[in-house]
Every structure is written in C-alpha cells, then in structure tokens.
Amino acid sequence: MSKVKAELKYSKEHEWVAADGTGPAGIGISAVAADALGDIVYVDLPEVGSTVTAGETCGEVESTKSVSDLYAPVTGEVVEINDDVVSDPALINSDPYGAGWLFKVAVIDEGPLLSAEEYAAANGGEL
C-alpha cells in the first residue's frame, strides 16, 4: 500500500502541501499518485514568479504509461522549483515526499485540503 506522510496536508487531486506557516509551502505529489502513474519520465512545472490558483492546473506529470495534470493545491506566487526533479523525474517515484518535491509557493490562500488521515482513508493509502 502506498505511503501517506502524516504531517502533510493533501488535495483531492493528490498533491501534498507542507506548510508550517513560517515560509513558502512545499508542494509535491503523493506516493499514491506516483505509484498509480508508474515510472515518471517528464514533469512540467509552473515558472518561478508565476501565480498559481488553488484547484487549477499548473503543470503536468508524465509517466511511461500515462499523463496527469498537476493541480495547484494553494493560491500564491511560485518562489522556487525543484530543478533536480525536472532533470530526474524518477525522484518523484523514489522519494515523493522528499527529494521528489516539485515547487514552493508563497501562499495567499489554501484550497480545500484534507488531513493525512482523511486523504489516506479516501485513497487507500497507509499512514
């Protein structure tokens, strides 16, 4: 069963948000989504300086077998993207909550987010 990390919040579109209220929020996709996609070979991220809107698409994640839109779980300005994951998208499979993070946003507003417990329950993940 795919791992759901306890201290994060999740969107129903499978993005995780790491926000402690002190700085930009880190965003990635859950292990549930990464496992379902299969081996990820390409990721298209929003540009630094662009504004993303909660619930709207802001990029895409492509595996050998399928492609999936990336939805912004929060609204705000993108302040950093993970260049490592752009050059080595397999990091999303191997370490979705760590080295496979995607981008950071200076959050203005959060979209509707689930707790780790709620997300795990809804998606068959393992806390």
Next chain:
Amino acid sequence: MSENYTALHEQHQKAGASFTDFGGWQMPLKYGSELAEHHAVRNAAGIFDLSHMGEVWVTGPDAAAFLDYALVGKLSAIPAGKAKYSLMCQEDGGIIDDLISYRRGEDKYLVVPNAGNTKAVLAALVQRADGYDVKVEDVSAETSLIAVQGPNAEAILLGLIPAEQHSLVTELKYYAAAAVEINSQELLLARTGYTGEDGFEIYVPNEQAPVLWEALLEAGTDQGLIPAGLAARDSLRLEAGMPLYGNELSRHGNPYSAGLGPVVALSKEGDFVGKEALSTLKSAGVGTSKGQKLVGLIGLGRRAARGHYPVLKDRSLVGEVTSGQPSPTLGYPVAMAYVDVQHAEPGTALDIDLRGKAEPFEVVTLPFYKRQK
C-alpha cells in the same frame, strides 16, 4: 471487471504484480518498475505470461487450403515447423485480427489470435470452414503461453533442456517452432515474440505452467531474468514498430493503410475472404497514393503523444495518433499515427496536439528500434 485468471495468477500475486484488465483477462501490468522490466528485456531477459492469447487447432486434409481461404496469407506455402504472421479480414477488407499460425504437420496448424479477438476468430473460422474437410478446435482455456524474451533468452532456455536437444534450440530460426523437452516435459517452443528482441514463446498445458514459470525464473536468475508485465510489453512492441490490434489495427482499417500490404497474398490460387475488396483497395493506391498510412513519429520535445491525439500540418488536421509514449530505450517520445499519405514521407515535419498545445514531431521509418544482430 473480467473473470478470467491465467494459471499463473498466484505466481504474479506472489511477485507483487499490479493487474489490469486486458481482452477480458486479469493480466499483470507490472511487477515493480515497468521501465526496469523494459530495460531487462532489451539488455538481459524478461519472462511474460501471455496465457490470455488464444490457441486454435485447425486440422484435417483441407487444413492448408482452408486457411488460405480464411486468412489473407498463403499458409499452404509454409513447411511444417514454420510460423507465419497473417491477418483475418472481413469481406470489406476490415481487419478482424492479426495472428500467428504455426504449421505443425501436413494437415495441422496452430492458430494464435489475440485474447480479445479469440471468440470472433473462432466464430469466423467455424463459419468459413463450410465445405472444407477440417476440424477447428479451441484449446485456449486449457493452454498457457509463457514468453522469454531478450538477448539472454536462449542461454536461459538451454539450462532446462537436455544437452542432446540443444541444437534444436540453437538452430531454431526466427518464426519457427519445434517440440522440445523443457524441464522434463515435451512442449511446443517457438522463436517468436513481440518485443523486437530474440526470444521464445512456449505453449504449455495449464497444469504444467506454474512449475515451468518457476523453473524458468530460477534458471534465469544469473542471467538477469525478471518477470515483465503488459506495460513493458507495450513499450517494447511500440519501439519495435509492431502494431497492436485495437490501436493500429481494427475492423475499420485495412492492411494497406497499416503497412501490411505484403501480408496479403492477392496472387495466391483460389478465393479468400476479403480478396475482392482488398484487391480494389490496392489498385486504388490506398496507403500509398490515397487515404491514410500508418507512420512512425518521433517527438522533438520531451512531451509524449498518446492514443487519439490529433496530428496537424500547419494547424490542419491530417491524422490521429494510435499509440505513443516516451521511448525508454531511445529517451525521446515515439508514436504511431495514421496520417494522410501526402504527409507520410519520412522527414516530414508534423505537429501533434498535446492537450491544446501543438508540439513538433517528425515522420520516421519504422521501427524506432532495431536490435544489433
């Protein structure tokens, strides 16, 4: 959800496979990483459960003449021990299935249709058999099919075959088959496959399949053999430029547009189902000067095309993608597509509409990947 499980289902579950419905069967999609499985087949070896494929025996004094009538190829021309890739067409030239037939004797053929088409092929064979002295017997439910594919496939098999029969395997030609003693059972071994690599397919009764599967895996441990699922099978066959029924081939298509004109033996003696329509399509130049043609496309960017995406030339629709994904071996996106013949020349620059954005692709000669011999 399909109800059909192969005789190897337990082996797949134990190996941690994730499953997918394919042609009415629950088949392993992948065991771990589909990319690792793909690379294993290109560089070492992979073992596949293909038991969803159909197996139909056609036997009797008229077997050869009957298959010449029922299929578009000249099956009577192949000697016993050889196999032939052919098509079963409708009267209008539409493709019912692409299939391999093995001649096992003067009056004996094993016909292997795709899983999802087995019922249709069987029904058509029975219907077309009227007036021929043949017996058509479906043994799909009792027969498993295990493939070992990759550069190390031969060495792995030899480990399970008595020394005095080794030459049967080492001398077995591509698209040939022989009865060989494998793991102490006499089985039909064919040098065929759907990966673009050297490899073998073994027909085995269901009850013997699990033991054979495990013996092959054990024999292949030192040779890098791992189980591979349908995800890897699909990416391997796409790189090798091989059509998949339902993607590139259908009842609405025809052999000439699909680049399978040479498979149609218009000059063979006697009538065959679809002859008139196919002859008309050929003389009209379908697939060469008229209509659409199946081509290979490579992506100049990193984003991959997928089935049903529109193919554009100067923003006008000129075709549709049938299969596409990032090529694990080559490292860039590859796709097959039907395009209008005037845009089918290798080197032609075309765009594919990737979810609203036109991305540049180029027509190339198939296959995308060819192994070094």
